[in-house]
Amino acid sequence: MSAPNKSYDPVEVEALKPEEIERMRSEALAAFAAAGDLEALHEAKIAHTGPTSPLSLANREIGALPPQAKAEAGKRVGMARGVVSKALAARQAELEAERDARVLVEEAVDVTVPYDRVPAGARHPLTTLSERIEDVFVAMGYEVAEGPEVEAEWFNFDALNFEPDHPARAMQDTFFVQGRGTKDDESGVVLRTHTSPVQVRSMLDREPPIYVVCPGRVYRTDELDATHTPVFNQVELLAIDEGLTMADLKGTIEHMVRSLFGEGLTTRLRPNYFPFTEPSAELDMQCYVCRGESVGNPEAPCRTCSSEGWIELGGCGMVNPRVLVAAGIDPEKYSGFAFGFGIERMLMFRHNVEDMRDMVEGDVRFTRPFGMEI
Numbered sequence: 001m002s003a004p005n006k007s008y009d010p011v012e013v014e015a016l017k018p019e020e021i022e023r024m025r026s027e028a029l030a031a032f033a034a035a036g037d038l039e040a041l042h043e044a045k046i047a048h049t050g051p052t053s054p055l056s057l058a059n060r061e062i063g064a065l066p067p068q069a070k071a072e073a074g075k076r077v078g079m080a081r082g083v084v085s086k087a088l089a090a091r092q093a094e095l096e097a098e099r100d101a102r103v104l105v106e107e108a109v110d111v112t113v114p115y116d117r118v119p120a121g122a123r124h125p126l127t128t129l130s131e132r133i134e135d136v137f138v139a140m141g142y143e144v145a146e147g148p149e150v151e152a153e154w155f156n157f158d159a160l161n162f163e164p165d166h167p168a169r170a171m172q173d174t175f176f177v178q179g180r181g182t183k184d185d186e187s188g189v190v191l192r193t194h195t196s197p198v199q200v201r202s203m204l205d206r207e208p209p210i211y212v213v214c215p216g217r218v219y220r221t222d223e224l225d226a227t228h229t230p231v232f233n234q235v236e237l238l239a240i241d242e243g244l245t246m247a248d249l250k251g252t253i254e255h256m257v258r259s260l261f262g263e264g265l266t267t268r269l270r271p272n273y274f275p276f277t278e279p280s281a282e283l284d285m286q287c288y289v290c291r292g293e294s295v296g297n298p299e300a301p302c303r304t305c306s307s308e309g310w311i312e313l314g315g316c317g318m319v320n321p322r323v324l325v326a327a328g329i330d331p332e333k334y335s336g337f338a339f340g341f342g343i344e345r346m347l348m349f350r351h352n353v354e355d356m357r358d359m360v361e362g363d364v365r366f367t368r369p370f371g372m373e374i
């Protein structure tokens, strides 16, 4: 213990006089009352209750008083500090309430104002699927090629080895924009019925080897219903090189199927006829949902392939030499394969879309669940 303080300097304890303490107290209360906002109050708080405020300094002087004077001075200072800190808390609460009330008014949101923002749309799944398919082929070195939707009949039919009386040319399938000319060398104009004319255009524009993927819109005179639409999308594939065979075709499509639907899936060819390919085939992929396990198994039916085990993809074959000749390519030197399929159909079985009309109506409630793909 330190020895009791016997000698003290009365000047130093001037600050502890009752009138001094009273002055400090009323100055502090006046400063709090004058503080117009929380920031000003914070400054007043530091000035009147902080470690260098008059009351804190006075408090420190208590130790210098003779023992008999300490208790009274301590009480005086303590009471003054108590009053000051209560006044501070009260003013703080008052200013906070004022601020909250002001913020509520200033930042009020009128939730009844009509909604006028246009929601962000989403890219159409037909576009994103088509681009995904293109990417698979671009990664293999293919080039994306496009052709006109309003097409010369010559490109759409003649160059592809359709005979003049081929049923596909008939009015019920084809939208004719302009009828066939009177002279033999004049070609009519149609809305292209498939993307195959882009094969011919690509061959005329390039020297072999040619590897192109041709996406695009095509038109047929079908009524819009759950499984038909007069405007739809196809992707066409064409490869022209030395020594290409049906095995290259099958391997290429199998790679596409695995890239889009998963590893380990296989494909099969079924003989068919197209004027522009010889031999021609229909190409099926193994069902990516049941992988064939639903076949003959009524316990576990598959909706995607109707328990067939296979899903029909599209037509394909080796490019008919007559088409090569029409497009200026030497069939003795080069061979090629082609493949064409519909994107709407693929979107239907890839995403369980049941009605084609949903794809063409442009309702964002259909496109949104596919998400935004860039």
Ligand code: DAH
Binding pocket: 193, 194, 195, 196, 236, 237, 274, 277, 314, 315, 316, 317, 338, 339, 340, 341
């Ligand atoms: N163009 C045909 C159609 O629309 C599909 C097709 C079949 C494309 C065989 C091809 C092919 O490239 O080789 O029905």
